[in-house]
Amino acid sequence: MVKGIIEQVKKRNPGEAEFHQAVEEVLESIAPVLEKHPEYKTAKIAERVVEPERQLMFRVPWQDDKGQVQVNRGFRIEFNSAIGPYKGGLRFHPSVYLGIIKFLGFEQIFKNSLTGLAMGGGKGGADFDPKGKSDSEVMRFCQSFMAELFRHIGPDTDVPAGDIGVGGREIGFMYGMYKKLRNEFTGVLTGKGLDWGGSLVRTEATGYGLIYFLLEMLKDMGKSLKGAAVVSSGSGNVSIYAVQKCQELGAKVVAVSDSNGYVVDPEGIKLNTVKRLKEVERKRISEYVKEHTGAKYHEGCNGIWTVKCDIALPNATQNEIDEKAAAKLVENGVWAVAEGANMPSTPEAIKVFLKNKVAFGPAKAANAGGVATSGLEMAQNSQRLSWSFEETDKYLERIMKNIYAQAKKASEEYDQPGNLVVGANIAGFEKVARAMYAQGLV
Numbered sequence: 172m173v174k175g176i177i178e179q180v181k182k183r184n185p186g187e188a189e190f191h192q193a194v195e196e197v198l199e200s201i202a203p204v205l206e207k208h209p210e211y212k213t214a215k216i217a218e219r220v221v222e223p224e225r226q227l228m229f230r231v232p233w234q235d236d237k238g239q240v241q242v243n244r245g246f247r248i249e250f251n252s253a254i255g256p257y258k259g260g261l262r263f264h265p266s267v268y269l270g271i272i273k274f275l276g277f278e279q280i281f282k283n284s285l286t287g288l289a290m291g292g293g294k295g296g297a298d299f300d301p302k303g304k305s306d307s308e309v310m311r312f313c314q315s316f317m318a319e320l321f322r323h324i325g326p327d328t329d330v331p332a333g334d335i336g337v338g339g340r341e342i343g344f345m346y347g348m349y350k351k352l353r354n355e356f357t358g359v360l361t362g363k364g365l366d367w368g369g370s371l372v373r374t375e376a377t378g379y380g381l382i383y384f385l386l387e388m389l390k391d392m393g394k395s396l397k398g399a400a401v402v403s404s405g406s407g408n409v410s411i412y413a414v415q416k417c418q419e420l421g422a423k424v425v426a427v428s429d430s431n432g433y434v435v436d437p438e439g440i441k442l443n444t445v446k447r448l449k450e451v452e453r454k455r456i457s458e459y460v461k462e463h464t465g466a467k468y469h470e471g472c473n474g475i476w477t478v479k480c481d482i483a484l485p486n487a488t489q490n491e492i493d494e495k496a497a498a499k500l501v502e503n504g505v506w507a508v509a510e511g512a513n514m515p516s517t518p519e520a521i522k523v524f525l526k527n528k529v530a531f532g533p534a535k536a537a538n539a540g541g542v543a544t545s546g547l548e549m550a551q552n553s554q555r556l557s558w559s560f561e562e563t564d565k566y567l568e569r570i571m572k573n574i575y576a577q578a579k580k581a582s583e584e585y586d587q588p589g590n591l592v593v594g595a596n597i598a599g600f601e602k603v604a605r606a607m608y609a610q611g612l613v
Contacts, residue, residue: 172202172217172430173198173199173201173205173213173217176194176198176217176218176221176263177191178196178199179218179360180194180221181486185274186270186417187269187270187274187475188270188275188298189270189271189273189274189489189490189514189524190270190271190273190274190281190592191528192200192274192276192514192517192518192562193274193277193278193612194277195518196518196596197277197281197596197600198214198217198221199511200593200595200596200597200601201217201597202601203585203597204585204597204600204601204604205217205609208469208604210608211604211608213556214607214608214612216557216604216607216608217243217511219607220224220251220280220600220603220607221277221308222254223248223249223251223273223276223291224248224249224250224251225248225249225271225323226246226248226273227245227246227247227248227249227267227295227320227323228244228245228246229244229246229319229320230242230243231243231244231245231297231312231315231316232246232315233308233311233312233314233315233552234311235304235308236305236307236308236564238246239270239380241312241487242385242494243297243298243299243312243349244268244297245269245296245297245316245320245477246269246272246294246295246296246297247272247293247294247295247320247323247329247331247382248272248273248276248292248293248294248295248325249276249291249323249329250273250276250277250279250280250292250293250294251280251291251603251607252254252289252290252291253291253606253607253610254283254284254290254291254292254602254603254606255283255288255291256288256289256290256291256293256325256326256327256328256329256330256547257290257291257293257328257329257330258279258283258292258329258542258545259275259276259279259283259292259293259294259331259332259487259542259547260275260294260295260296260332260333260336260337260339260541260542261293261294261295261296261297261331261332261333261334261337261339261345261406262275262294262335262336262337262407263294263296263297263301263335263336263341264296264298264299264335264336265298265299265300265301266298266302266436267296267297267299269300272294272295272296272297273294274513274514274601275294275334275513276292276293276294276535277292277511278292278381278514278535279292279293279294279542280292280603281535281595281596281600281603282535282536282538282539282542282599283507283539283546284507284544284598284599284602284603285535285536285539285574285577285578285595285598285599286321286539286542286543286546286570286574287570287573288543288546288547288570289546290330290542290546290549293329293331295320295331296334296337297312297316297337298523299312299336300336301337302336304342306340308336309340309341310344312349313341313344313345313348314344314348315347316345317344317345317348317349317352318348318352320345321348321349321352321353321539324349324359324543325357325359325596326357326359326549326552328357328551330357330359330360330361330545330549331360331361331381332360332361332362332541332545333362334496335407335488336435337362338362338408339362342360342362342364343363344377345360345363346359346360346363346367349580351381355370356495357552358548358549358551358552358553359546361545361549362548363493363548364386365370365557368548368551368552369546369548370541370544370547370551370557370558370563371557371558371559371560371563372547372560372563372564372567373541373544373545373548373590374408374412375391375408375412375415375416375502376412376540376541376543376544376545376567377408377409377412377413377538377540377567378408378409378410378411378412378413378414378415378416378486378511378540379412379413379416379477379540380538380540380541380543380544380562380567380571381409381413381472381484381486381509381511381535381537381538381540381571382413382416382417382420382541383511383540383568383572384419384537384539384540384570384574384575385484385507385532385537385570385574386481386510387468387575387576388463388507388509388530388532388575388591389530390482391506391579392506392507392530394506394507395419395421396417396420396421396422397420398421398422398423399417399422399423399481400425400479400480400481400482400484401414401417401421401422401423401425401480401481401482401483401484402424402425402426402475402476402480402482402483402484403424403425403426403484403486403490403511404427404428404433404476404484404485404486404487404511404512404515405427405429405486405487406428406429406445406448406449406456406474406486406489407426407449407486407487408428409511409512409534410484410487410511411445411446411450413486413511414427414442414445414594415442415482418439418442419482421438422482424439424440424442424477425437425439425440425447425457425478425480426440426474426475426480427440427579428453428455428456428472428475428487430472430487430554431455431456431457431470431472431566432456432457432468432469432470432472432474432600433456433468433469433471433474433475433478434456434457434459434460434467434468434469435465435466435467435469435474436463436465436466437465437466438463438465438466440612441459441463442568442596443461443544444462444463445459453609454560456468468565472487472491473491473496474597476492476496476497476499476500477496477499477503478503479503480503480504480505481504481505481506481507482505482506482507482508482509483500483505483507483508483509484508484510484511485510485511485512485515485516486511486512486515486586487512488512488513488515489508489512489513489514489515490514490515490516490517491512491515491516492508492516492517492520493517493519493520494517494519494520494522494523496520497516497519497520497521498523500524500529501523501527503522505529506529506530507530507531507532507536508524508529508530508531508532509531509532510532510533510534510537510538511534511537511538511539512534512538513538514534516531521533521592522598525590525592526592530589531591531592532591533591533595533596535549535577535595535596535599536578536591536594536595537583539570539571539574540567540570540571543566543567543570543571543585544563544566544567547563547566555581572597574595575591577594577595577598578591578594578595578598579591579594580594580596580598581593581595581601582594582597583595585597585598
């Protein structure tokens with residue numbers, strides 16, 4: 172039955188490799204659930220959950236600083252609203268196309284379900300590259316993008332957030348345009364500035380949440396972060412704050428990267444330098460070695476997985492660890508991998524980790540801290556309150572511990588103990604399936 176659905180998805184969505192990959196992983200995991208619940212088969216829950224409720228694609232015309240008209244393509248996939256309003260980020264990157272957004276939106280359904288918060292799954296973005304653009308150009312693009320998107324979103328309908336290429340600057344420009352067009356101040360976007368409805372911990376959330384999840388994995392292994400050698404790909408928010416939390420807990424982070432290459436610092440990455448280069452000066456990671464002469468820079472970002480480590484944190488982008496990279500990590504003695512990016516390990520890589528008894532935390536569970544804190548921002552907006560950093564951080568930690576417990580329990584219930592990939596998929600799916608079944612054929 173599952174194979175037939177997967178083939179139908181490939182036929183209906185040709186050329187969308189990332190979406191096919193995500194669907195295949197989830198459906199293969201939930202096959203035992205469908206066998207256990209024949210009512211889900213009758214109601215075609217699996218067939219319905221792989222089909223977005225709504226797909227939006229639109230042109231985004233804008234003018235650059237030279238007065239030239241540019242045209243990009245914008246997307247919003249409102250995938251599933253069974254347990255709450257659509258929730259998921261906006262990605263601005265040249266690689267964005269329909270298949271990427273569908274893969275991210277599909278994953279978001281189950282990730283949001285795992286948080287325990289009332290959030291459905293959605294995702295959006297554009298094939299626009301903010302790199303090298305002036306603030307004025309980014310503002311004009313964001314305003315044009317929101318001039319279409321505003322018709323389809325709202326605090327109880329669809330609540331976008333940031334993602335790759337969409338940070339505080341972009342959220343600010345889009346929120347200003349939404350407010351102007353709607354003439355209302357609501358919590359329609361998350362990742363807002365602290366002065367106008369944002370939440371403390373949101374910047375740190377995905378990275379911190381990743382480490383809270385990792386700590387639960389390590390606890391079951393009888394291991395600790397203290398003294399562990401860690402490699403973290405990427406140098407955006409996820410990587411920076413995962414590194415920060417690792418260092419606070421006594422780990423030595425020896426390598427980070429960006430899309431051009433990676434830096435290895437045997438003495439431990441100096442996080443203040445990385446934060447200044449990436450968050451303030453917006454420079455490349457290669458600049459790091461000019462200030463820290465004991466470090467070495469290497470071209471090619473995927474080479475980071477050849478660096479010897481105990482714990483690997485893929486925090487950059489999808490499919491960055493392939494089978495070869497996974498085998499190299501295993502050869503070098505890695506004993507835990509936790510995914511901070513969306514689907515950063517290929518299916519073949521995951522098989523290598525599981526076969527070699529490497530503890531593996533899948534993205535839809537391990538990186539759910541970002542969207543969890545977005546949900547907490549929505550709650551604060553609804554209450555017209557702002558919680559303290561400590562209060563919000565405690566909520567986040569509690570959510571991540573609960574996500575781990577759900578994934579572990581589901582893996583054991585379906586006779587695959589320790590397989591958190593299967594556990595997370597099943598635990599996320601079951602809640603959505605129960606809601607879809609209860610709400611009838613809609």
